[in-house]
Amino acid sequence: MVCRLNKSLYGLKQASRNWFSKFSTAIQSAGYTQSKADYSLFTRVCGESFTSVLIYVDDMIITGNDDKAIQDLKKFLHTSFRIKDLGNLKYFLGVEVARSKKGICISQRKYTLDILEDAGLLGAKPVNCPMEQNLKLTQTDGELLKDPSQYRRLVGRLTYLTITRPDITYLVHILSQFMHQPRKPHLEAALRVLRYLKKAPGQSILLRTQSSLQLRGYCDAGWAGCPTTRRSVTGFCIFLGDAPICWKSKKQTIVSRSSAEAEYRSMASITCELVWLKYVLEDLQIKHEQPATLFCDNQAALHIAANPLFHERTKHIELDCHTMHERIQSGLIATTHVPSAHQIADIFTKPLRSALFHHHLRKLGALDIHAPT
Numbered sequence: 001m002v003c004r005l006n007k008s009l010y011g012l013k014q015a016s017r018n019w020f021s022k023f024s025t026a027i028q029s030a031g032y033t034q035s036k037a038d039y040s041l042f043t044r045v046c047g048e049s050f051t052s053v054l055i056y057v058d059d060m061i062i063t064g065n066d067d068k069a070i071q072d073l074k075k076f077l078h079t080s081f082r083i084k085d086l087g088n089l090k091y092f093l094g095v096e097v098a099r100s101k102k103g104i105c106i107s108q109r110k111y112t113l114d115i116l117e118d119a120g121l122l123g124a125k126p127v128n129c130p131m132e133q134n135l136k137l138t139q140t141d142g143e144l145l146k147d148p149s150q151y152r153r154l155v156g157r158l159t160y161l162t163i164t165r166p167d168i169t170y171l172v173h174i175l176s177q178f179m180h181q182p183r184k185p186h187l188e189a190a191l192r193v194l195r196y197l198k199k200a201p202g203q204s205i206l207l208r209t210q211s212s213l214q215l216r217g218y219c220d221a222g223w224a225g226c227p228t229t230r231r232s233v234t235g236f237c238i239f240l241g242d243a244p245i246c247w248k249s250k251k252q253t254i255v256s257r258s259s260a261e262a263e264y265r266s267m268a269s270i271t272c273e274l275v276w277l278k279y280v281l282e283d284l285q286i287k288h289e290q291p292a293t294l295f296c297d298n299q300a301a302l303h304i305a306a307n308p309l310f311h312e313r314t315k316h317i318e319l320d321c322h323t324m325h326e327r328i329q330s331g332l333i334a335t336t337h338v339p340s341a342h343q344i345a346d347i348f349t350k351p352l353r354s355a356l357f358h359h360h361l362r363k364l365g366a367l368d369i370h371a372p373t
Helices: 013-029 067-081 109-119 150-160 166-178 184-199 261-282 300-305 315-329 344-348 352-363
Strands: 041-046 048-055 059-062 095-099 103-105 205-210 217-220 233-240 244-250 292-296 333-337 364-370
Touching: 013 041, 013 048, 013 067, 013 103, 041 261, 048 067, 059 067, 109 184, 109 261, 150 166, 150 184, 150 205, 150 364, 166 184, 166 233, 166 344, 184 333, 205 244, 217 261, 217 333, 233 261, 244 344, 261 292, 261 300, 261 315, 261 333, 300 315, 300 333, 315 333
Parallel strands: 217 292, 292 333
Antiparallel strands: 041 048, 048 059, 095 103, 103 205, 205 364, 217 233, 233 244
16 A cells, blocks of 8 residues: 655654745745845845745844834744744844844854863863874874764764854864764874863854944965875865855865865865855845956966966866866955965864964954953
């Protein structure tokens, strides 16, 4: 016997897909357009009125410049799905939102304190940096953990914390490579991150009210940074005006034969992200007519981007060369050299000494709104 399901049941694989399909159909019938850059974003433009909806499963944020349009949307959604209005945005998926005259601060203070409490480190002595500068973690050093689930759960929670904490992104990227067989040094490094978080659990990102809407990005690469595979590490961060809105630390997929090659692959990665962000800004009715500025501290990589001549040193990265060259020629990207001492993306590619680490962290715009003044 084969039964046909007339209604999707909670917990089935198809449930979330069917729910999103139903929601998308309903909200588009109300005049909203689904973004091609991010399918969870819906926007509606009617003259000077602009309204947008961002949805994650059954949680959503509604914003815009027309109060009446927002109220009409709420009535429509309540009629269709029976929603619960939680008022002004203060807390969303573990992210805290605080408003002031300077702008909007986003943080994960409560989430951070919950992690510290679960680990029993609320009373631990804080440290200044999340990772020791000369620490090298490998897959073979130290004894295996008897209960690897503790490590896996901790690293998973730290991964979610990187939404508002760019300062721990690099180390979390390193720790996540040992999930299959974590060892004692890996757990000790993860616990050090918690002691670092103890120093400023309320550290936040400030999205300033008075700021330009110009995209600029910093990219860097840690050449042969992985001691096991000798693959390089791509690190970048992107600002919208003075506010960091995107950052990443990731091991490259193949081994680079030179530092210039590693840097160029990093440039290609951030270029794709900048192009995508420009599409998102267009959906939000933000015009970005000027080229996005891309800062890199490697002169050889910048030279390849400006003069994509293929020879035996660059022909194996031809696709990345074409990606960069097309974006530069079309005016989407403008590359600029930045001295290594001012390369903010260094914080995403290697462990730094305390003074330089906090220097770059200040440049990222991180601040602790809960710190005593």
